[in-house]
Amino acid sequence: MLAPALVIVGGLFGASLWYSVLKSLGYLPFIGQFQITLEAYRNLLPGSGTPASREFLPALGFTLWVSGAATLLAAAGALGVVVVGLGRTRAPHAPRGIVPLLNLTLAFPHLVWAVAIALLLAQSGVLARVLFQLGLIATPADFPVLIRDPYGIGIIISYTTKLIPFLLLMLLATLHAQTDDYAAAAATLGASRWQTLRYVTLPLVLPALTAGMLLGFAFVFGAYEVPALLGVQFPRMLAVLALDFFRNADLRSRAEGMAISVLTGAIVLLVAAVAYALTARRTAGHG
Amino acid sequence: MYQRSLLLLLCLMLAACSNTPAPLAPLPAPAPLDDWERIVADARGQTVNWYMWGGSESINSYVDQFYGTALQERYGITLNRVPVSDAVLAVDQLLSEKEAGIDPGSIDLIWINGENFASLKQADMLYGGWNQKLPNSVLVDYTNPALIYDFGVPIETFESPWSSAQFQFIYDSARTDPADLPRSYAALLEYACANQGRFTYIAPGPGAFQGTRFVKGALFELSGGAEQWRNFDQAQWEQWSPQLWAYLNELKPCLWRTGSAYPATEYELHGLFANREVDYSITQSVTGAGALIAEGAVPETARAFVFNDYMIGDYNYVAIPRNAPNRAAALVLANLLLEPEFQAAQILPENGFGLGYGIDVRKVTDEQDRATLEAAMDRLGAPATPPAELLAALVPDAAPEYQSLIEEGWRENVLIGN
């Protein structure tokens, strides 16, 4: 019964990954290059003097910064909402109507969301126009640089605001599924509201939050469309860099592009493995 | 069941690594290029898949409305305009098809630029020998050096022109007095630093040739001429490039966002210009700001202008891949593009395309056609740069080798450096 699913996910996915790795090793039949070499990877190392070497490490750092910041901010935001907004109720369930509303935000593809963010927060965007009409700024240049800024703020804002409803829904689903009233039990044992939160509610939602953060991190780490729209020319995020190299007019730089995307995948896998190991250890204690 | 799925998985993996092309039915022998009537007959009932940049809605509707209708009515050909965000996607597609041995493929005609033309030539993916066999090719000046080199790459028999373009700036006559416009790179530097943050250019790089062209113009002016850059000379590059970077780095702190960010596309720059973040935009259109005004992308007071010299002009082309499934229809379409009536239509701002003639008006013998073409030129009006000024500043592009030197050098020395 699993076979069709495994063939599609495992088979297609595995074969494509294999293909990507081959290409990153310089196997480029369309320009008659069949030799396997690690050159593309060497070219990424600092000091090799290639354009790729100048950009790879900054891009890696920038990508880690953006995906890390967006994930953490979103997690803090979602948790904050649960804590502040719903923490006091006896059983922290969402107020009626909010879940369908949050679900609606999921109708926005990331690209569409980023377009909206750009229209709102650009230096000549709608917010800047409002401030101008209020007399708070005189020219677009007076408005802070939030879109296409060298620190990735626009990208982070876009992903954070998009991830918060997603994480919130995950947390609410977890709390909703909790049929036993642990919070009430803790209260009868003498726990204060904050103690209940700290020792009961948080541990309950933590696995879901970790899983959601991992998904979010992986997604942002490998994202292309939004950084392409809201980012600057330097530093660039890894996926943008990879596709740029891949699309370079010189077909030989395709290997470098593929190498960058293979490394992007490898790093995400590493992070996922570490997160899994950490949560596995945590949940192992609970049996 | 698991064993079977495992086997299938293995097959898939193997298929991914093997280079044996999938067996496909061979095409019937194509009509000889000299037999135009047979080509037209073969093309009837075909669908021509035209891959082109789809970012401009006005260009999209111009293509559908003018060529789509005419192809259907006159030749019984269906036009499938395939919009891509970047012509390089079509290149990717062709390379993958070649790698997999797919023939016939999926692309019949590409609106292509020099970089991608070079890539496809490198990969030997283009169909050749056809451009001067088109009936309308007699209207094209195949002796014009600006036409027979695409970004400096010889077009040989692989490309047929569609339209022409020339690098120009746009300003807003409601905000800027024409008398204050800079007319050289030197004056631009002065202007920019006197008006901090009010100027920027498109980041040079693959797919953003306008930015590269802006930098090339600076190189021409610094070195005192465009002619010596027609052929590649490494020593000459090493002599002048430091001065080029020096100029651009001097300009950088005066730029929009002090040069830490640059618009990635022409349209992004139009947006900055229209929203008063910067004072000038860049265009390639013979209508100047006309087509953009018609589209609503810039204010109606926008006008075009040029420096006194070094405004690179060129042609743009269509090419047919070697594995085009509907070659006859592609040839008919490439020929249709050169019809005087469509050439006249394509330059008018209200039609939404707004690029110049691909044909040479002087070669048009039909009196009425010629009159239409000339009248169209006269109708461009105020938003366009006067033809005389355009011609006076016109220079051809530099050799293709400089393209990536400029793009990578710019990233290294201007964008990232210091």
Added chain:
Amino acid sequence: MQRGAVGCIWLYALASVLLPLGLFGLHALGPRWFFPALLPDSLSLEPLLALIGNPRTQAALGLSAQVALLVTGLAVLIGYPAARALTFAPLVGRGVILAVLFLPTVIPPIAIGIGLNSLMLQLGLAGTLIGVCIVHLIPVLPYVILTLSSMLSRYDRHYEEQAQVLGAGAWQVWWLVTLPMSLPALAVAALFAFLISWSEYLFTALIGGGRVITLPVLLFALVAGGNPTTLAGVALLIVAVPMLAILLASRLLGGGPQVVGVR
């Protein structure tokens, strides 16, 4: 204080839905809307109507719907038995299978997209509707299977045994009990599949080879062109359909929180 906090959540949720819609709406209805004007000079339905009337837009809309519905159907057909096997069957190597199914949710699409294109070309599926649908299943299936199996794990198989002892044969049990009992789970999974497929850009662009032009592909091409009026119009179209789907689904399923994929 708590009322205030809940109010804040409401405000946030409302803003995240209405603000983008409002922005798109204004831009789509008001061409030539430049800084510093607070509102467009004039609002007119004309650009939006022209966009909707454009046969290319209609084709993209139809294709998007076709792909998303096909993918939804396929994902449920393939995902349901897989989820059932994962939940109920005693499996050897369950962890490995789960890991394989989980991979596409973390591995960036960019890392496999190009290879996938070559593969689909060799299988003769590149540039075809069915090829695009199959490729969409890669990001869709993990979400569908994980959703279904998490909902199925709460499913009490006694209902099936009850039907069995009442005289229902295997097919009758499936048709009369298992299927209706699984309907809510299937509906949620189908919604996820639809949303993910509907929003998918990169795989469609790479595998569709430009011949399968769905709305996101159209939008991305427009982003490079940057005309905000058309861009906003297409964005509105892209958002409208999944919004309707979500509203419909939550009406059918009632209250409880459901989580849709990160995509």
Added chain:
Amino acid sequence: MTTLTMHNLTLRYPRQATATLADLSLAVASGELVVLLGTSGSGKSTLLRLIAGLLEPTAGDIRFDGQSVRALPAHRREAVLMFQKAYLFPFLSVADNIRFGLRVRGVAREQQRIAVQQMLALVELEGLECRFPAQLSGGQQQRVALARALVTQPRVLLLDEPFSSLDTSVRRSLQAAVRRIQRETGVTTVLVTHDLEEALSMADRVALLLDGRIAAYGTPQQVYTRPPTLAAARFLGITTFVAGTLHGCQLTTAAGVWVLGAASACAPAEPPRPAVVAIRPEQITLHPTRPADLPNCVLGQVQEQSYRGDVIEYLLKVAGLPEAVRVRRPTSDAPDPIGPEVWLHLPPAALWEVRAG
């Protein structure tokens, strides 16, 4: 009307040391209601699943009217199992739930309708046919489940602790209803419970199932008053066991020599042998002074006494017995007040020998 017999049923899971059911044989007469009584984990529910066909035995046979049903799959066995929870299909109305079994058999709609009405009347739920399960109380749900089970006129009805999730009062009324309906329909029934009172009050015969074996089988009275083994006796609330040497009707113990039962029941010809006898706590009588003419009297020290409403329970220490003797006397018949020492009388007819195991 169907007789149900089990022959040497064994169920053993791979990698499990002891069998879940070991060589179990049991006969249920036609129209009889047999209660399977046992602790949790004793294999009661497993036995029901075997009869219903939801599980396959490792060995042995199950016969309806002497015909083996082992080859029949669950849906062809006509043995309906009702679980602890009603498992009414939540998406079907009460009427649709009840007629489910007829629907899958392809019975004509009109017949279905009539049968549903009959069943609703039988379980006293007329007028609720359009409700959905979520709109019913727990007791009502079980009644519907019962109606649904009976509508197909099963050969065997199997009830797996059907009352355990209900409140006491609802449980009582439902127990009565089930007993009534079972008598009316005469369907051969096996009911599983761990509740002694429920078993005694409902059963025609009780089968006590301990560790996968039948430890006792008989009328409620037989099983209750004379459990044949030590384990069965313990399960039925007996705590006083006296070990000694039995010779004829005389048991020599550390607490003296006791006489057992009617003389005819004893076998004086047998040589002396070790034996254990048991007595129910309510059959011991208490006396302030030693009763003159009664056998089996011992002196006990009162350790504890507790008031239980209709009875008073005492724990008495008797010299020579390792464990305190538990005695229950009706409140009306209890010595009041009781001194620190009291005489216990163990009537010979109330003592019986129990086997080990």
